[in-house]
Amino acid sequence: MQSTVGIGQTSVAPCLHFWTPGLFDFKGGIQVFSQFLLQNLQALYPQIQYDVFSMHDRDPASQRDRYLPQTKFWGQGQIPIRLRTPTFAAQIVSMGLWQRPNLVLTTHLNFTVAAHRLKQLAGVPYWTMAHGFEAWEIDRPQVRQALTNADRILAVSHYTRDRMLAGLEIDPDRIHVLPNTFGAERFQVAEKPAALLEHHGLRRDQPVILTVNRLAAGESFHSYDQILAALPQIRSAIPDVHYLIVGGGNDRQRLEKLIRAQNLQDCVTLAGFIPDEELPAYYNLCDVFAMPSKLEGFGIVYLEAMASGKPVVGGQDGAIDALDRGRLGAIVNPDDVAEIATTLTQILQQQYPNPLLYQPPALREAVVQTFGPLGFQQRLSTLMADSPLLQPLLIPSNSFS
Known part of the structure; x- marks a missing residue:
């Protein structure tokens, strides 16, 4: 040639x-x-x-x-x-x-x-x-x-x-x-999908926290465990908050037991595995995306959520880069449950000190320009x-x- x-x-x-x-x-x-x-x-x-x-x-x-x-x-x-x-x-x-x-x-x-x-x-x-x-x-x-x-x-x-x-x-x-x-064109700012609201029994005005992560039993740290631990504190300020976990894996049985042990069945949904083409609708369904991890080298899901106009909470790992050291989202200590609860509550009540998180089109433009x-x-x-x-x-x- x-x-x-x-x-x-x-x-x-x-x-x-x-x-x-x-x-x-x-x-x-x-x-x-x-x-x-x-x-x-x-x-x-x-x-x-x-x-x-x-x-x-x-x-x-x-x-x-x-x-x-x-x-x-x-x-x-x-x-x-x-x-x-x-x-x-x-x-x-x-x-x-x-x-x-x-x-x-x-x-x-x-x-x-x-x-x-x-x-x-x-x-x-x-x-x-x-x-x-x-x-x-x-x-x-x-x-x-x-x-x-x-x-x-x-x-x-x-x-x-x-x-x-x-x-x-x-x-x-x-x-x-x-x-x-990431494929920025796939993720857009949009209203909460009516079909998903009905499917999961949620109201349009109900605050929703979303995590998208595989449920891997062998990993030493699970960000969704930390959010579950933070939910009682969040519920004390926002009683109708709902937590939606998307992802399949061999940790589901343990996770279900943990939810029951903490008496959180009425405010947590395990959506399981969803096809990739349905993921943008789930980002649109939430009010904040949270994955305060220790194991992310970067985290494409953070970019996808922000491109959907959603505030993001990440941990002190590769998420620091994905959130541009806090310019594009909130960075928390993943081991500090109280900090996670406070940050999520502030974001849902629009009190977190970063106005970009409450401007969906501007947030989307910022993440697309950066990544x-x-x-x-x-x-x-x-x-x-x-x-x-x-x-x-x-x-x-x-x-x-």
């Missing part, structure tokens, strides 16, 4: 290997980010040959209409799970040795072990993404070594970057921040163009508008 690189000059198109846990068969934070990253790379650099290796997708090529026609997909989702990791590792290293790509970009740091081996064998440079808690405390010596030898690490938040620098002996100049983005697709693409372009490593590889197209 030929690509024009200068006046009167042509060369074989450079090749980028994109390694990801998945793009299509499962919806999670890393998968969503990987889609945005690949789409924006292709918007910036359409002259590149993209080879996408997906560990868990069964047939990623079936989604090729979303991507440039020269994109090649390989998926290992059809391989039994116990064999999938070694099969995937063998595939990406062997293909790397055969094709000698100009760059490997991985969207999960566990893949850096294979990338490091490929660099040792063939000198192929590699970059990796660092998302959340999987990057904060790294025990595996092979992963630690691979990260210290990565040519560049892109962290989704300053919080994740700081945690990595505290735990790894790595040059700070090689860890850059590329914040998450929307255009800003993400501009940051990505700067990161790619700044590297001397990539100067001969990447020639951006004029895609900003």
Whole structure:
């Protein structure tokens, strides 16, 4: 494949290997980010040959209409799970040795072990993404070594970057921040949906707190537990407040017992898993979105809620970045139940000292300007163009508008 690189000059198109846990068969934070990253790379650099290796997708090529026609997909989702990791590792290293790509970009740091081996064998440079808690405390010596030898690490938040620098002996100049983005057009300011009000037995004027989070029994901290603990204090000021938890998972049985033990059945609804296309309506249903977590590397859900014009309460983790250090929302100590209760009460009573939270169109505009697709693409372009490593590889197209 030929690509024009200068006046009167042509060369074989450079090749980028994109390694990801998945793009299509499962919806999670890393998968969503990987889609945005690949789409924006292709918007910036359409002259590149993209080879996408997906560990868990069964047939990623079936989604090729979303991507440039020269994109090649390989998926290992059809391989039994116990064999999938070694099969995937063998595939990406062997293909790397055969094709000698100009760059490997991985969207999960566990893949850096294979990338490091490929660099040792063939000198192929590699970059990796660092998302959340999987990057904060790294025990595996092979992963630690691979990260210290990565040519560049892109962290989704300053919080994740700081945690990595505290735990790894790595040059700070090689860890850059590329914040998450989101599909801003899907989330709009709108009235509370009548169908959902009826479905959940809520009044239009009834204050609603919303959390969207998977119910994972194995996690050490649950933000919804903290809000449940804060509800009695909130109810003393706002008796008809209702708490809606959206998300499925294996923690539901414990959560139901906790709700009964605290006698909160009349003011808490577990909505369970909802399809992705229904999520915007749930943001419109609430009056405040709350997820005071310790485990978020960034938290795309915060952006989605704010783009729906809703005030957001986050914890002292990657949410600090998502809420722009408090400019776009309220940051609380996730261990302080009284602070959570006071903050949620103030927001619902429109007494919290940040007027932007009560101006839905302005809040939406602010989060889109700060974290929307255009800003993400501009940051990505700067990161790619700044590297001397990539100067001969990447020639951006004029895609900003």
